[in-house]
Amino acid sequence: MADYPALFSPFVTGLRKTREAIADRIARLLGRPGIDESLLQELEETLIIADLGMPTVRRLLDAIPPSMIDPAELLRFLEQQVAALLSVPETSTTSGRPHVVLTAGVNGVGKTTTIAKLAHRATREGQRVLLAAGDTFRAAAIEQLHIWGKRAGAEVVAHQPGGDPAAVVFDALQAAQARGVDLLLIDTAGRLHTKKNLMEELKKIQRIVAKNLPGAPHESLLMLDATTGLNAAVQAREFHQAIGITGLILTKLDGTAKGGAVVGIVTELQIPVRYVGLGEGITDLQPFSASAFAAALFTADT
Ligand SMILES: Nc1nc2c(ncn2[C@@H]2O[C@H](COP(=O)(O)OP(=O)(O)OP(=O)(O)O)[C@@H](O)[C@H]2O)c(=O)[nH]1
Ligand SMILES: [Mg+2]
Known part of the structure; x- marks a missing residue:
């Protein structure tokens, strides 16, 4: 082979x-x-x-x-x-300018890092990218986004820690439209899929986006930590129910022997995987390919 x-x-x-x-x-x-x-x-x-x-x-x-x-x-x-x-059917993602991407996931799955990776890909293609610091929970989260934004060549809209994430997102939307931004990536705080009030907060963020820019968010991406294996499917179901996930990003695939869980997760959820995270660096993100993934799984010798 x-x-x-x-x-x-x-x-x-x-x-x-x-x-x-x-x-x-x-x-x-x-x-x-x-x-x-x-x-x-x-x-x-x-x-x-x-x-x-x-x-x-x-x-x-x-x-x-x-x-x-x-x-x-x-x-x-x-x-x-x-x-x-x-190879599940593509979800009906629309496009627009700015193209707005809402991200979600439980704590520590790699949301902020992945946003930086996505921003980096886009800025390298010449796009103007804005990051919304929708994780207002911790001061460190806002600082982290500023650092990644600098590395990725993306602008950042942030408020003070403890503020309302929906208000940050509102401002980011205004700024994105005023500045002619191509891509707006919204970072959100990690939240357990079982915490009802936090899931409501996420819905509110999505509503604010939809209300202020018809057709947006164009994508709602769920980040799943591949090292969680099949348990990630449980999280995905809850997030999907709350905000309608249009695509998955499997992070930390490099760190797990359970990579085959992707097959189970996708088969169960019927949501396409858009990207996989393959490391901690800003370039460690790859568009998902069903055929390349399957071939890698069943190839014995390299
Ligand atoms: N090995 C590896 N590590 C990753 C990958 N993606 C993220 N990480 C690491 O995972 C840790 C958490 O990443 P963050 O991006 O802060 O995760 P988060 O989901 O934003 O976390 P919260 O905002 O606290 O919920 C960091 O140490 C990252 O370097 C990946 O694809 N591979
Ligand atoms: Mg984060």
């Missing part, structure tokens, strides 16, 4: 830990003379180790054509199936 284009994909690097956890097993499967019960059992264990989750694992195993006899063919089949599962 050495001629896989995926070998050159950043997903191979990003999925290193996940791949290390299953690569030996994949190689062993490939070395088998044919497909039998014990191979299928080993395959099941391998997929569970990668954290695809039982429903997805069952679904994949059930889809294997009984006539299939070659293990290499089987792995290619699985790769295609996983790529198909990850």
